Amino acid sequence: MSVSQCPVTESILFIDDVIGKGGLTHPRSRRIAEEIHSLLDDVAWGRAGDDHLPAVLALIQDLLQDANEPEGYQLGEHLHQTMQLHGEVFESHVTTHNCPTETCEWLTPAPCQMACPAGIDVPTYVTLIGQGRDAEAIDVIRQDNPFPWVCGLVCTRPCEFMCVRGRMDTPVSIKFLKAFAAERAMSEGTYRNPEKGPDQGKRVCVIGAGPGGLSAAYYLALKGYGVHVLEALPTAGGMIMVGIPRYRLPREVIDREVAMLEELGVTFAFNTRFGEDVTLDELKSQGYSAFFFAIGAHKAYNLGIPGEADFPQTVEAIDLLRRVALGERRMPGKRVVVIGGGNVAIDAARTCLRLGCPEVTIAYRRTRHEMPADEEEVEQAEEEGVHFSFLTIPAKIVGKDKKINGLRCIRAELVKREGSSRMSPVPVLGSEYIMDADVVISAIGQKVDQLCMGDLETMDWTRRGTIDVNMVTMETSIAGIFAAGDAVTGPATVIEAIGGGKRAAEAIDRYLLGIPQPQMPPVPVRRRREACIELPASTKTVIKRPTMDMLNLDRRRTTFQQVELGYTENMVREEARRCLRCDICRRCGKCVEICRDKMGISALEMGYLDFDHPGPTDLRVTEERCIACGACAANCPNDAMKIEDRGDERLLMLCGTILNRQKLVFCNSCGKAMGPMKYLDYIRKRTKSVTQVPDGALICDNCARTKTARFNVGTLPA
Amino acid sequence: MSQYYLFQDTKKCIGCHACEVQCKANKNLPIGPRLCQIIQVGPKMIGGLPRAAYIFMPCFHCENPWCVAACPTGAMQQRSSDGIVFVDHNLCVGCKTCISACPWGAPQWNPETGKVVKCDYCKDRVDQGLNPACVTTCTTHCLKFGKVEDMTQIRRDRHAQTVASLEHCAF
Numbered sequence: 001m002s003v004s005q006c007p008v009t010e011s012i013l014f015i016d017d018v019i020g021k022g023g024l025t026h027p028r029s030r031r032i033a034e035e036i037h038s039l040l041d042d043v044a045w046g047r048a049g050d051d052h053l054p055a056v057l058a059l060i061q062d063l064l065q066d067a068n069e070p071e072g073y074q075l076g077e078h079l080h081q082t083m084q085l086h087g088e089v090f091e092s093h094v095t096t097h098n099c100p101t102e103t104c105e106w107l108t109p110a111p112c113q114m115a116c117p118a119g120i121d122v123p124t125y126v127t128l129i130g131q132g133r134d135a136e137a138i139d140v141i142r143q144d145n146p147f148p149w150v151c152g153l154v155c156t157r158p159c160e161f162m163c164v165r166g167r168m169d170t171p172v173s174i175k176f177l178k179a180f181a182a183e184r185a186m187s188e189g190t191y192r193n194p195e196k197g198p199d200q201g202k203r204v205c206v207i208g209a210g211p212g213g214l215s216a217a218y219y220l221a222l223k224g225y226g227v228h229v230l231e232a233l234p235t236a237g238g239m240i241m242v243g244i245p246r247y248r249l250p251r252e253v254i255d256r257e258v259a260m261l262e263e264l265g266v267t268f269a270f271n272t273r274f275g276e277d278v279t280l281d282e283l284k285s286q287g288y289s290a291f292f293f294a295i296g297a298h299k300a301y302n303l304g305i306p307g308e309a310d311f312p313q314t315v316e317a318i319d320l321l322r323r324v325a326l327g328e329r330r331m332p333g334k335r336v337v338v339i340g341g342g343n344v345a346i347d348a349a350r351t352c353l354r355l356g357c358p359e360v361t362i363a364y365r366r367t368r369h370e371m372p373a374d375e376e377e378v379e380q381a382e383e384e385g386v387h388f389s390f391l392t393i394p395a396k397i398v399g400k401d402k403k404i405n406g407l408r409c410i411r412a413e414l415v416k417r418e419g420s421s422r423m424s425p426v427p428v429l430g431s432e433y434i435m436d437a438d439v440v441i442s443a444i445g446q447k448v449d450q451l452c453m454g455d456l457e458t459m460d461w462t463r464r465g466t467i468d469v470n471m472v473t474m475e476t477s478i479a480g481i482f483a484a485g486d487a488v489t490g491p492a493t494v495i496e497a498i499g500g501g502k503r504a505a506e507a508i509d510r511y512l513l514g515i516p517q518p519q520m521p522p523v524p525v526r527r528r529r530e531a532c533i534e535l536p537a538s539t540k541t542v543i544k545r546p547t548m549d550m551l552n553l554d555r556r557r558t559t560f561q562q563v564e565l566g567y568t569e570n571m572v573r574e575e576a577r578r579c580l581r582c583d584i585c586r587r588c589g590k591c592v593e594i595c596r597d598k599m600g601i602s603a604l605e606m607g608y609l610d611f612d613h614p615g616p617t618d619l620r621v622t623e624e625r626c627i628a629c630g631a632c633a634a635n636c637p638n639d640a641m642k643i644e645d646r647g648d649e650r651l652l653m654l655c656g657t658i659l660n661r662q663k664l665v666f667c668n669s670c671g672k673a674m675g676p677m678k679y680l681d682y683i684r685k686r687t688k689s690v691t692q693v694p695d696g697a698l699i700c701d702n703c704a705r706t707k708t709a710r711f712n713v714g715t716l717p718a
Numbered sequence: 719m720s721q722y723y724l725f726q727d728t729k730k731c732i733g734c735h736a737c738e739v740q741c742k743a744n745k746n747l748p749i750g751p752r753l754c755q756i757i758q759v760g761p762k763m764i765g766g767l768p769r770a771a772y773i774f775m776p777c778f779h780c781e782n783p784w785c786v787a788a789c790p791t792g793a794m795q796q797r798s799s800d801g802i803v804f805v806d807h808n809l810c811v812g813c814k815t816c817i818s819a820c821p822w823g824a825p826q827w828n829p830e831t832g833k834v835v836k837c838d839y840c841k842d843r844v845d846q847g848l849n850p851a852c853v854t855t856c857t858t859h860c861l862k863f864g865k866v867e868d869m870t871q872i873r874r875d876r877h878a879q880t881v882a883s884l885e886h887c888a889f
Binding site for chain 2: 594598599600629630631634635675679680682686687690700701702703704705706708709710712
């Protein structure tokens with residue numbers, strides 16, 4: 001079996017092949033094979049229930065029982081092997097309605113959902129938001145991510161980078177739609193927790209109240225476990241509280257979403273550092289059956305340049321952000337240089353501006369193009385007046401009497417280096433100069449603080465200084481201890497931590513119930529198949545992604561108020577309607593192919609369907625040439641393209657987008673719809689060579705038959 | 719016209735629809751398409767008695783088929799060897815132009831496959847020297863299938879009979 005192919009479809013095709021070749025002559029084997037075929041068909045088309053796979057296995061056993069019938073036995077053996085090898089894939093088809101290989105057409109997932117580290121069912125919730133069903137949307141999101149509001153404001157949005165709409169114009173603003181729905185649901189009191197499972201009678205201890213730890217706590221609490229969270233800081237949230245500044249993520253957002261966890265019975269112990277205030281043995285004696293470590297990566301890397309340790313004005317960005325988040329508002333100094341090019345560097349620089357520093361410069365070794373920081377944030381920082389000094393390598397911190405007065409830098413040039421995809425900065429000889437500075441802030445990355453884990457001597461660590469885990473189950477080298485978040489991945493994103501926490505919760509549940517752990521990473525679950533929102537092609541094309549309103553610059557430089565002011569309700573509903581519903585349209589391009597190559601009409605201009613070579617797209621031009629024959633709809637495997645007679649019109653729709661609507665012509669005799677005039681003209685033109693049709697005699701196929709029969713009676717020999 | 723002729727002796731037909739059932743069973747068709755169809759005409763009062771006629775309507779396999787002309791994909795074809803008009807399912811895209819073009823409503827829509835199906839005189843059976851499915855099952859033996867030249871004899875015999883016994887008439 002080729003790697004890209006799905007074992008479910010593979011098995012179906014195998015049975016087809018055996019039967020087609022006449023390989024099953026014994027009626028009993030043939031009947032069993034056909035039954036297996038129909039059950040597997042249900043699996044591949046998302047109709048299977050819990051009983052399907054056990055039934056298939058039982059039928060395979062039936063085939064294997066009769067060794068006197070070699071054809072059936074061989075088929076049974078082949079299927080048995082496939083099921084043994086890929087049992088998890090079969091099960092995941094049933095439970096997730098998702099075939100990540102995109103082989104099973106009905107179960108092909110949307111790219112946005114596959115891009116999300118937490119696997120949120122994006123098309124479903126976007127559609128719900130488009131219909132104003134915010135609370136339902138939040139319910140859908142929280143099945144995979146307990147923090148839609150937080151993520152709606154700060155997510156790095158891998159989904160939007162994969163958004164198919166981006167190939168047409170700009171991606172759907174998936175990230176912010178979430179925040180709007182969460183805020184609306186919270187304000188209306190419809191942001192609710194799902195039903196909690198029955199009490200399992202076991203307790204789990206989560207160390208670290210960041211996004212990873214809290215996600216695991218949420219899903220474990222829902223499964224009915226007692227969860228206690230230890231946190232070294234005086235507040236919950238971890239990096240989203242002390243790493244992300246308040247002007248990007250207001251504290252209330254975190255507090256309200258964390259409060260939802262407390263409602264589920266999750267308890268917290270703040271100011272409690274693992275390894276200092278409590279040890280593993282103490283916790284074990286308190287009766288916890290499993291442990292989950294999501295301690296994050298809070299320790300800054302050293303710059304490793306002379307002078308670094310000599311001055312109190314050398315600050316670690318992560319330390320500064322933490323202190324400011326916890327309430328400190330002291331200006332670090334007048335002239336600030338931040339070293340680094342990531343989001344933390346930008347956050348530190350913008351925070352310094354807000355603390356009153358008149359001159360803030362970010363020094364980065366490479367150019368703007370290579371900066372790992374989010375582009376929008378770099379732009380926002382520039383708007384606020386942060387200076388950038390690119391191709392700058394810090395060499396030495398210089399000063400006198402315990403006071404910094406400058407940073408010695410070397411200019412760099414970028415060189416392509418073998419084995420590295422990024423250009424490497426190389427110092428230019430003799431280009432040293434001094435950048436004036438009172439404060440130097442280092443933001444060149446963080447690592448996991450291994451000190452607090454001192455008493456876990458058997459814990460394995462990776463070469464990068466992160467906790468070594470099985471990435472499928474998040475199990476560490478110690479039984480009963482799981483880990484996720486930055487502590488495992490190194491400094492990463494909120495959504496990755498959430499995904500890891502969710503995976504860990506699933507694995508902890510299995511561990512405590514004694515169920516074997518999965519071998520294959522979990523597949524995102526398609527939660528629903530929501531009906532598409534109908535709107536005309538012109539509207540679908542014309543709606544533009546709204547621009548985000550920003551707080552005025554003066555206030556951005558002086559306060560920690562939220563910078564992005566959000567969309568209005570109208571903007572949100574419109575924006576959600578731009579979604580192309582890639583969970584339904586799998587972009588196979590059959591419709592375009594048939595219209596162009598088979599029908600010779602070329603009405604569909606949908607270049608966005610081709611991932612590798614996207615061409616121009618205009619949904620509006622369809623109606624110019626389309627004759628509404630319905631060949632595209634008849635060949636669409638997923639019912640994404642639909643043709644429908646409604647009243648006196650025929651409508652052609654792609655995922656709710658009305659591509660064409662034409663007035664129908666009806667049968668003169670029975671009144672049945674015969675298609676629009678354009679369609680009938682097309683046929684008339686083609687049959688002109690055969691015969692002339694008298695105009696006006698428009699009768700449908702059924703009436704034509706009856707009419708001929710009557711005529712025949714009349715001409716029967718008397 | 720094809721080389722074949724499917725003759726229905728309307729005097730014998732009692733409208734049992736067995737031909738339709740057999741046709742659909744043979745082609746494994748879902749609800750909807752009827753490749754051949756018995757159409758009841760009447761009843762009408764003839765000489766004080768109600769009389770009905772049952773007309774068998776398969777495809778006529780025209781000499782110059784409209785459906786073949788209408789088909790944009792070349793799926794609808796006329797077999798050069800014997801003139802049978804049939805659909806190649808691999809080429810059919812389901813645009814339904816043939817259905818609209820046929821003046822007799824012969825091509826039918828199969829909603830399960832999203833393609834057109836039509837009477838092909840069961841060409842696979844004919845090629846094996848068998849009769850079309852509908853003919854094999856006709857309870858009154860009113861359906862006859864054969865070469866056009868053989869069929870004229872039946873008509874002639876029948877006509878001779880009607881002429882001989884004047885109390886019988888077709889309607």
